[in-house]
Amino acid sequence: MGKKRVTSHDVAKLAGVSRSVVSAVLNNTPGIGVSVETRETVLAAIQELNYHVDAQARSMKTGRSMTLAAYGDTRHPLFMRLLEGMQRECEARGYHILLCSPGHRQTGEGRDELLGLYHQRKIDGIVTLDSTSYRNEEWAAKVKESGVPYVSVEGYAGTGGIFSVLADYKGSVEMALDYLYAGKTSITEAPVYADVFHHSTAGQAIWAEENRKNAYTEWCLKHGMQPVISRHEEREGRVDWLEWLRDLQSDGGTLPPVLVNWSSAVPDLYRAAHRLGLRIGDQLRIMAADNTIQGHRLSLPSLSCVEIPYVGMGEEAVRCVLNQLEQGPGTERPAKLWLPAILRPGESA
Template identity: 45%
Template sequence: MTGKRVTSLDVARRAGVSRSVVSAVINGTQGIGVSNEKRQAVLDAMMELNYHVDAQARAMKTGKSYCIAAFGDTSNALFLQMLEGAQRACAGHGYTVLLVGEASREEAREELIHLYLQRRIDGIISLDGPGYQNEAWAQRLLELDIPYISVEGYAENDHICSVLADYGDSVTAALNYLESRHEQVPIYLRMTADWPTDNWAERARLEAYLQYCQAKQAAPVVHTLPKEHVDAMESLLLAIHREQGTQIYLSNWVDGAIDLYRAAARLNLTIGQDLYVMSADNTYRISDHMVPRLSAMAVPYKAMGEQAVELLMAQIHGDGEPPDGASCWLKAELLPGESS
């Protein structure tokens, strides 16, 4: 075939099938039954002939670009984890991912709409902070019937399909794990940052802790501290250790566990002996690299990215939203360590 562009007809002849079968395999055409044997024969022929699909021609024929946009902050470790899952799921559907990393600019969301109207993408996935709800933009998406999935955003909007982590369950699971190892009810560390943290996720975490204490008929102990303020953590840890001795600490974020490790080192206290520590998340995937290894709940951002793609494909190809409503909830995974 040297010097000549390979066509779908060449693939059909090599595979011993009709051109319509080749088209069905390439485009996922509905209504044309293709056996696994014929499908594999077509794929083998494409590889042998080094055949590549003409994306523009396929788009004209199917009305699909076979590309979705992933929108988020590329400096955010959570976005990169979500993107990992989204890319893996897209590959299984024959889709590529267009990375749009300007989540700090609200006007960039309008650019996503332009990409869709230009038929350069078939849908949008965005990683939004818990509590994010841009109602005006959401309304634009609904009016234009743009396939869209939010990861972590629009939790309280019944019209936008969201993939959400069950943060309340993650705290409950952490408390149950700690209870299997200790009799004491943990102290809850509610870390804050220089952005709004009074959102549904943090409320769910705190409510799970309060409900646990109520069920155990124990007085809840909650301390709110800014993250990355080790001096404040050191003062708190010193006061508690002097008055109450060995205690168990459950932090809403892994940042709290990091600050506890640093404060304990300053005070010559040993994690896993003088105090016990667990985190309700593992944002930076560092629990295995902490000494001692940190016990944590891993929020499944990779799986959330995969689930977002599956839901988006259902919208793109006309299968609608999930039957249980606009939100899909995923549970965190327990990562036992040596710190608790």
């Protein structure tokens, strides 16, 4: 036979207090005052008896599972950074994370399973990492009908009725360009915006990318410069920059600064510059409008970039879900929370 399970009654008996006091210590119950000495006595009894809270019993009593669902693709580096922030905030709040992935299914499928978990009281809320253009009206309607506390990270940017945590892409580009031209008032030539795209998304209007390009164009015009946008296709994870750089170099004079929308395309640009004998940070100044691959630490010379704050977005998403949980459905108007980018100064610009 197995060892008899330790209960809160055993803890109370050893500590010489009532079970309600043990519960107050475990749950930080408001309205029940527990002295420092009593709390320490209870905690010592818990440690001595190796007592563990019965999660199922607590769930039945409080109606909470103390678990949030995180929905996204674990193969995606942005989702892993989001999870870092979610984990940090969940640990501080006494919550766990349940990973839910679309797997091989198409984007949007499998989400009904999340609602099933909520109705079964296995999760208390949902955070999804979506594409910046995501706005599935059917899913939004199901979320509203179910009453589940929910936050979309990056999705529903222009759609009301859904809580969203979003990155300020416009501000990120302005931050990058201001950094490129800081203290260089004599420069009148516009930076080149290198718009890298994947062949599978060619022709699609992606909200974040359009936002970046519009911000670049507005910044150039504001500073009396003619915008120059150059398109570059990524195939099988590589971008061929060599001929483009050679043409840029053949125009003569000083090469303009280059702002690349994806940091993942920068290593290939570094290689092309090296083949042409261009010194990065001197003859060719480069900056990235994101930091997906942590380029400021992995490249040489170190990459100057602005970082989309996915860790912070994960933290804010958890706070937003738990705020909904505390306040109850319909008590707070769904809002959009915009987080600023983080400047990562380097040697390349």
